[in-house]
Amino acid sequence: MTRRIAALSACCVVPLALASCASSPKRDAVTGAASDFVTALAGGDGGGACALLTEQARASASGATNTPCAQAIVSIKPSGRTVSGVQVWGDAAQVRMGTDVLFLRLIDGRWLISAAGCKPQPKGPYDCTVES
Amino acid sequence: MKGPGRFVKENALTLAFLVLLLGALIGQSITGVAEFNAQQLSSGGQQISWAGYLISSSFAVDVAENWQSEYLQFTLYIFATVWLVQRGSSESKKADEIGTQSDEQQKIGPHAEPTSPAWAKAGGWRAAVYGRSLGAVMALFFIGSWLAQSIAGRAAYNHDQLTQNEDPVSWAGYVGSSEFWNRTLQNWQSEFLAVASMAAFAIYLRQRGSPESKPVGAPHDATGEES
Numbered sequence: 177m178t179r180r181i182a183a184l185s186a187c188c189v190v191p192l193a194l195a196s197c198a199s200s201p202k203r204d205a206v207t208g209a210a211s212d213f214v215t216a217l218a219g220g221d222g223g224g225a226c227a228l229l230t231e232q233a234r235a236s237a238s239g240a241t242n243t244p245c246a247q248a249i250v251s252i253k254p255s256g257r258t259v260s261g262v263q264v265w266g267d268a269a270q271v272r273m274g275t276d277v278l279f280l281r282l283i284d285g286r287w288l289i290s291a292a293g294c295k296p297q298p299k300g301p302y303d304c305t306v307e308s
Numbered sequence: 309m310k311g312p313g314r315f316v317k318e319n320a321l322t323l324a325f326l327v328l329l330l331g332a333l334i335g336q337s338i339t340g341v342a343e344f345n346a347q348q349l350s351s352g353g354q355q356i357s358w359a360g361y362l363i364s365s366s367f368a369v370d371v372a373e374n375w376q377s378e379y380l381q382f383t384l385y386i387f388a389t390v391w392l393v394q395r396g397s398s399e400s401k402k403a404d405e406i407g408t409q410s411d412e413q414q415k416i417g418p419h420a421e422p423t424s425p426a427w428a429k430a431g432g433w434r435a436a437v438y439g440r441s442l443g444a445v446m447a448l449f450f451i452g453s454w455l456a457q458s459i460a461g462r463a464a465y466n467h468d469q470l471t472q473n474e475d476p477v478s479w480a481g482y483v484g485s486s487e488f489w490n491r492t493l494q495n496w497q498s499e500f501l502a503v504a505s506m507a508a509f510a511i512y513l514r515q516r517g518s519p520e521s522k523p524v525g526a527p528h529d530a531t532g533e534e535s
Contacts, residue, residue: 232352265463266365267353268470279473281353290352291473301473308352 203262209287210271210278214254222246230281230288232308252293252305277302333371340367351471365463369491372460376453377495383446385503393531396511398522401532414439454492458483461491 209228216224226234226245237245256274263270267282268290279291279302293305316323341361348355361367390408394400405413412419416439417431427438458479465487466476482488506520512528515521522530 230352263466263470263476265466265470265476267348268467270470270476279470281471283352283354294473296475304473307473 202264206264206269206271206280206287207259207262209280209289210259210273211257213278213289213292214257214273214276217250217252217254218257220250222248222250225249228289229292229306230283230290230308233288233290233292233306236308237306249292249306279304279307281308336370337362337367340370353471365460365467368460369457369464372453372457373491373495376450376457377492377499379446379450379453380496381499381503383443383450386443386446394507394511395531396529397507397531398510398520399507399532403531405532408439411435457491458488461488 213225213228216222216228222244223246226237226249229237229245229249234245237243237248239248254274255276259271259273261270261272269280269282269287271278271280276292277294277296278289279294280287281290282288289306291302291304291307294302294307295304297303337358341356341358344361344364344366345355347353356364389400391406392400393403393406395403408414411417411431414428415421415424416428416435420429420431425438427434462477462479462482465482465485469476477485510521513521514524514526516524
C-alpha cells in the first residue's frame with residue numbers, strides 16, 4: 177500500500193472554516209437593513225420597503241396580478257422592532273424581529289431582504305409572503 | 309549525485325505526492341468555484357472569486373471530509389495490523405507475531421542498536437511514547453480533520469439553509485444530522501474497501517519492483533517478511 181505522507185495538518189482547515197463566520201460589523205449591517213425595512217413597513221412607506229428587497233423578492237411581492245410592489249408590500253404588518261436573533265452565514269442572513277422572521281442576502285455590498293412575512297412550517301422552509 | 313538532485317532522488321516519493329496534492333487541490337478549487345457560483349446564480353446570490361472560494365466554508369468542508377477519511381484509514385490500518393493478520397498478504401505480519409512484540413524484537417532499551425532513535429534507546433516511558441507516535445499522530449490528524457469538517461460543514465450547511473428560507477442549526481445539531489454523516493460515511497466506506505482490497509489482492513497479485521508487493525516468484529501463502 178502506498179504510504180501517503182501528510183503535508184498539511186487539519187488545523188489549517190479550521191481558520192478557513194472560521195473565516196466564514198459572521199463578524200460583528202456584518203451583524204450590525206444585517207440588523208440595520210432589517211430595521212430599516214421594518215421601519216418603512218411600520219410607517220406605511222411601501223416604496224421605501226420595496227427598495228430594500230432583492231430583485232426576486234420585489235417580483236414576488238408584485239405576484240401574478242402585477243400589483244405594484246409598494247402597494248403589495250404594506251400588507252405585511254411587522255409585529256415589533258426588538259431583535260431577538262441574528263444569524264449570518266456567508267452572504268445569507270436571518271433576523272428575528274418581534275415574532276417576525278426575515279431572510280437577507282448580500283447583493284453588491286448591500287444587505288437586502290430576500291424573504292419577509294415568514295411563518296414557520298412543521299417541516300421544511302418558512303412560508304413567506306414575499307420570497308426569492 | 310550531490311545537492312538538490314540527490315535530495316530530490318532520495319525524497320522523490322514524498323515530493324511527487326506533494327506535487328500531486330497541490331495539483332489536485334488547485335483542480336478541485338477551480339471546478340468547485342464554478343459549481344458554487346452556479347448554485348449562487350440559482351439562489352439569487354453573488355458570484356465569488358477563486359480567492360474568495362479558497363477561504364470559503366464550502367471549499368473547506370470538501371477538503372476536510374476527504375482528509376479525515378484518509379487519516380482514519382491509516383490510523384485504523386496502523387493499529388489493526390498490530391493485532392490482525394492476513395495470511396499470504398505482504399501487508400500483514402506472520403500469525404505468530406501478533407501483538408506489540410518484545411523489546412528485543414522492537415530493538416528497545418538494552419536491545420537498541422547504535423543507530424536506533426534516542427527515545428528507543430532510552431527505554432521506559434520515552435520508548436512507550438515513541439513506540440506509539442505514528443498511530444497517535446495519525447489519530448490526531450484524523451480527529452483534527454473531522455472536527456474541521458464539522459465546523460466548516462456547519463457553516464456551508466447553514467448558508468444553504470438560509471438561502472432556502474430555513475433555520476440554521478447548532479454545531480451539535482449539524483453533527484447529528486444526516487448531511488454530516490452522509491458526507492462522513494460515504495468517504496469511510498471507500499477507504500475500508502481500499503484497505504480490504506489491498507490486503508487481499510496482495511496475496512495473489514504482484515507488482516514487480518514495488519515494496520508493497522511480494523517478489524513476483526514468492527508463493528501465495530508467504531506472509532509479510534517471510535516472502
